[in-house]
Amino acid sequence: MDEDISSIIHEAEAAVAAVSSRAELDEVKARFFGGSGSFTAFRKKIADLPKEEKPAFGKKVNELKTGLEAVFAEAVLQSEEAEFRKRLGPEVDPSLPSPDLGRGCEHPLTLVRNRIVEIFRRIGFSVVEGTDVESEYFCFDALNTPPDHPARNVQDTYYLKSESKMGNVKKKVDEERYLLRPHTSSTQIRTMLKNEPPIRIISPGRCFRRDTADATHSANFHQIEGLYVDRNVSVRDLKAVLDYFVRELLGSDAKTRFRPHFFPYTEPSFEVDFPSGHLGKVGSDWIEIMGCGMVDPSVFEEVGYDPEEYSGFAFGMGIERVAMNLYGIDDIRYFYQNDERFLRQFS
Numbered sequence: 001m002d003e004d005i006s007s008i009i010h011e012a013e014a015a016v017a018a019v020s021s022r023a024e025l026d027e028v029k030a031r032f033f034g035g036s037g038s039f040t041a042f043r044k045k046i047a048d049l050p051k052e053e054k055p056a057f058g059k060k061v062n063e064l065k066t067g068l069e070a071v072f073a074e075a076v077l078q079s080e081e082a083e084f085r086k087r088l089g090p091e092v093d094p095s096l097p098s099p100d101l102g103r104g105c106e107h108p109l110t111l112v113r114n115r116i117v118e119i120f121r122r123i124g125f126s127v128v129e130g131t132d133v134e135s136e137y138f139c140f141d142a143l144n145t146p147p148d149h150p151a152r153n154v155q156d157t158y159y160l161k162s163e164s165k166m167g168n169v170k171k172k173v174d175e176e177r178y179l180l181r182p183h184t185s186s187t188q189i190r191t192m193l194k195n196e197p198p199i200r201i202i203s204p205g206r207c208f209r210r211d212t213a214d215a216t217h218s219a220n221f222h223q224i225e226g227l228y229v230d231r232n233v234s235v236r237d238l239k240a241v242l243d244y245f246v247r248e249l250l251g252s253d254a255k256t257r258f259r260p261h262f263f264p265y266t267e268p269s270f271e272v273d274f275p276s277g278h279l280g281k282v283g284s285d286w287i288e289i290m291g292c293g294m295v296d297p298s299v300f301e302e303v304g305y306d307p308e309e310y311s312g313f314a315f316g317m318g319i320e321r322v323a324m325n326l327y328g329i330d331d332i333r334y335f336y337q338n339d340e341r342f343l344r345q346f347s
Helices: 002-017 022-033 038-048 051-088 108-121 185-194 235-250 297-303 319-327 332-336 340-346
Strands: 133-135 163-166 169-172 178-180 199-208 220-230 257-263 266-275 286-295 311-318
Touching: 002 022, 002 038, 002 051, 022 038, 022 051, 038 051, 108 199, 108 220, 108 235, 108 319, 108 340, 185 199, 185 220, 185 297, 185 311, 220 235, 220 319, 235 266, 235 286, 235 311, 257 286, 266 311, 286 297, 286 319, 311 319, 319 332
Parallel strands: none
Antiparallel strands: 133 178, 163 169, 199 220, 220 311, 257 266, 266 286, 286 311
């Protein structure tokens, strides 16, 4: 009996050694475990044995089954490994030099972000970053945004559902709403709540709005905002800082133009333009590049600053908009398509 078991197992080992695919392995397995297979024929012998010999024979049947299953399990592992290696292709010697000698490059948005940060660092601004998910208070309430402002509408801002579980009942939490931040100004509020003046920061980061994607709009974009708070800060200081930034970015003869505008966070508020001629474009048209203004006294009161003692200015710009103008890119979607042909132009 033991010889029969060894013979069947050796037969199985020889059979699986000759297969070259998983399908052939399944056929071999059927030859042993199928209705007319070797294992099946061996097991059927139990019917012809005396009652007292059947328990011992049953153990031998289990022994044969275990041995065959081990053979086929090992064959399956080897087959899977062979198929995996086939997909990987020929072996690679990691000690050899790479055939691709091309170097990677920074994304154009990263290049522009770093350039802007470096310019403002020279005049004492430090970088403060925040989270992509913010509360409605830091994004709107603390920034003097009225309840009926269009930016608060669900058609304009990505709000997150906030729920708590109480047993099997879900109850909405109404105390505070959270959202994907539509701007990085919330970082300025958090900074002022934690620090006393003077404050001089810039805050780069990712933002989100419910915009329909086209050549000039994206639901995901990047901003960089600045804040300066101290005693006796005036519009003249704001103009001087932004003039310096634009000259460092575009050249020593570049100029800026301020136009009156409205932002809930600042009063007075302005939009800032610079001439398209500095960007290699034909003509002398002005291009709007950022918004700015003097921080509204109500914002200072919200963070515990005395508006009679302190004043300050804030500004913000879209990094994509700056990059598009600097590099002559006519479609904002190029930044997110991860097209190597596009990205390598900035290496």
